[in-house]
Amino acid sequence: MSDHMLSVSEISCSYNGVQAIEDMSLDVGVGEIVAIIGANGAGKSTLMKSIAGLIRPDRGSIKFCGEDITGTPANRMIFKGVSYVPEGRRLFANLSVRENLELGAFSERSRDVVEARLAEVFDLFPILKERERQLAQTMSGGEQQMCAIARGLMCGPKLLMLDELSLGLMPSLVEKVLDSVAEINRKGVTILLVEQMVQEALEIANRGYVIQVGRVVQHGTSRSLLDSDELRKAYMGM
Amino acid sequence: MAESVCSRPSNGGTILADFSQVLIDGLMNGAIYALVAAGLSLIWGVMDVINFAHGEFLMVAMYACYWLGSLLGIDPLFSWVLTGAFLFFLSAASYLLVVRRCIGRSAMAPLLATFGLSIFLKNFCLNRFTPNFRLLSGTIMEGRVLHVMGASVPLPQLVTALFSLVVLGCLYYFIKRTRIGWAIQATAMDREAAELMGIDTGRIFTLVFGFGGMCVGIAGGFMTSYLAVFPEVGALFSLIAFVVVALGGFGSIPGALLAALLIGLVESFAGFYIAPVIKYVAVFALYVVVILIRPKGLFGW
Numbered sequence: 250m251s252d253h254m255l256s257v258s259e260i261s262c263s264y265n266g267v268q269a270i271e272d273m274s275l276d277v278g279v280g281e282i283v284a285i286i287g288a289n290g291a292g293k294s295t296l297m298k299s300i301a302g303l304i305r306p307d308r309g310s311i312k313f314c315g316e317d318i319t320g321t322p323a324n325r326m327i328f329k330g331v332s333y334v335p336e337g338r339r340l341f342a343n344l345s346v347r348e349n350l351e352l353g354a355f356s357e358r359s360r361d362v363v364e365a366r367l368a369e370v371f372d373l374f375p376i377l378k379e380r381e382r383q384l385a386q387t388m389s390g391g392e393q394q395m396c397a398i399a400r401g402l403m404c405g406p407k408l409l410m411l412d413e414l415s416l417g418l419m420p421s422l423v424e425k426v427l428d429s430v431a432e433i434n435r436k437g438v439t440i441l442l443v444e445q446m447v448q449e450a451l452e453i454a455n456r457g458y459v460i461q462v463g464r465v466v467q468h469g470t471s472r473s474l475l476d477s478d479e480l481r482k483a484y485m486g487m
Numbered sequence: 488m489a490e491s492v493c494s495r496p497s498n499g500g501t502i503l504a505d506f507s508q509v510l511i512d513g514l515m516n517g518a519i520y521a522l523v524a525a526g527l528s529l530i531w532g533v534m535d536v537i538n539f540a541h542g543e544f545l546m547v548a549m550y551a552c553y554w555l556g557s558l559l560g561i562d563p564l565f566s567w568v569l570t571g572a573f574l575f576f577l578s579a580a581s582y583l584l585v586v587r588r589c590i591g592r593s594a595m596a597p598l599l600a601t602f603g604l605s606i607f608l609k610n611f612c613l614n615r616f617t618p619n620f621r622l623l624s625g626t627i628m629e630g631r632v633l634h635v636m637g638a639s640v641p642l643p644q645l646v647t648a649l650f651s652l653v654v655l656g657c658l659y660y661f662i663k664r665t666r667i668g669w670a671i672q673a674t675a676m677d678r679e680a681a682e683l684m685g686i687d688t689g690r691i692f693t694l695v696f697g698f699g700g701m702c703v704g705i706a707g708g709f710m711t712s713y714l715a716v717f718p719e720v721g722a723l724f725s726l727i728a729f730v731v732v733a734l735g736g737f738g739s740i741p742g743a744l745l746a747a748l749l750i751g752l753v754e755s756f757a758g759f760y761i762a763p764v765i766k767y768v769a770v771f772a773l774y775v776v777v778i779l780i781r782p783k784g785l786f787g788w
């Protein structure tokens with residue numbers, strides 16, 4: 250129990266009475282990369298949103314670092330060390346890259362810490378340093394995705410949740426972005442990842458969960474999932 | 488009602504003197520409109536809420552300033568600090584008590600709620616203070632006039648206009664250059680994403696409503712040095728503020744400033760060179776034309 254950073258137990262969520270996920274459970278250990286795989290509408294984003302505090306589960310509980318955080322509002326979760334990079338990036342379009350990053354560190358009061366984190370993310374994504382003054386909306390999709398990840402890192406999270414990083418990126422860029430994710434993980438950030446590029450995601454992940462219409466249908470190590478015929482047929486077209 | 492703004496002796500002057508008089512009047516009125524409109528624009532831009540009580544907040548500020556002046560002898564030159572703070576709290580409280588409950592429901596809900604608030608405030612003042620016009624007399628700037636390029640410029644209006652510009656500049660700087668300002672912009676652009684940054688957007692909304700009230704609190708405070716106060720005084724200003732915001736683009740402070748100066752100028756030029764009764768016709772005609780050509784306003788995004 251205590252070696253789990255995040256434990257989601259049997260949560261159910263609905264939108265206006267329509268069930269989106271049901272009795273879903275999942276654990277993420279300290280230092281792991283865990284991938285969540287599933288078709289469109291399976292409930293992957295809903296799961297992440299309920300962990301991030303954007304929606305409140307109807308039932309079940311969510312524990313983070315041993316503390317019950319079920320129903321904690323989103324604006325408090327970042328102070329607990331959970332950072333969510335939402336689907337579709339959701340950058341602040343009319344603000345510059347720099348201002349977006351500063352907002353990522355909104356929870357951090359110390360100027361020195363913010364500067365140090367800026368240096369870290371610029372080190373990880375040098376392109377952002379060059380584009381510091383550019384408006385977020387004028388950047389390319391790939392640059393925007395890097396900016397979104399960097400913004401998610403600016404709060405110095407323990408757990409970074411990444412929702413569909415690959416959306417709209419070309420395959421070579423997806424690998425590059427996922428490599429950066431692995432690098433972020435090596436620096437000690439635990440990662441929960443939703444990804445349509447199943448093969449690529451499982452290659453960097455330790456473990457994976459497969460969800461279908463709001464339920465976990467399969468989970469295991471990345472190796473075992475990659476070897477599973479069912480999974481290969483359903484999600485990798487092989 | 489705005490006749491009381493600019494009743495002043497004709498200097499019977501030359502064409503040039505007339506022109507500079509009309510120009511300066513237009514710019515001064517425009518600057519004041521800009522501050523009144525900025526408060527409306529900020530709330531509208533960040534929260535998508537049209538505050539129909541905005542003009543009544545202005546009226547409340549003017550009454551507050553009037554009573555501070557006539558009962559306690561505090562000059563409008565100083566009481567704007569108090570009315571600005573008072574309106575900040577009044578406006579933030581209206582958000583917390585009334586408007587907050589309507590957010591996230593139908594778009595009509597906050598509109599009707601603020602409309603109700605405006606009727607309440609207006610009738611409260613009508614009931615307590617009678618419909619009579621009240622002009623604060625014996626103020627420090629009273630009757631002082633500067634002469635510029637053949638035009639006579641009353642000091643109260645000039646100081647109000649210049650101060651409006653200073654307040655607008657401060658507000659703009661605050662929104663563009665400070666952490667809280669970025670948080671306000673972020674909340675305006677994407678409330679959910681702002682929450683994910685650790686921004687308590689409910690508090691940002693309260694703050695923004697407070698700032699909206701503060702703008703008319705300060706404007707109203709200064710305006711009391713030359714304008715009569717009565718329960719309907721907010722109506723014209725709020726109408727003009729709507730036009731300014733629609734022309735200038737929602738949430739844009741530079742847009743509000745440019746649109747307000749334009750409207751001030753159209754008003755004074757049409758009033759002088761065509762006919763005084765035409766001035767608001769000209770303002771609203773301009774509004775209709777611009778909205779037909781550019782629905783997002785002259786400077787809108």
Ligand SMILES: Nc1ncnc2c1ncn2[C@@H]1O[C@H](COP(=O)(O)OP(=O)(O)OP(=O)(O)O)[C@@H](O)[C@H]1O
Binds near residue numbers: 288289292293294
């Ligand atoms: N805001 C919402 N209001 C109503 N229903 C919603 C809302 N968001 C999601 N849903 C529904 O909940 C279900 C799960 O959606 P969710 O976004 O979690 O899927 P997902 O697995 O992330 O899909 P995708 O791969 O397309 O992002 C879907 O049936 C969806 O229609």
Ligand SMILES: [Mg+2]
Binds near residue numbers: 293412
């Ligand atoms: Mg999704």
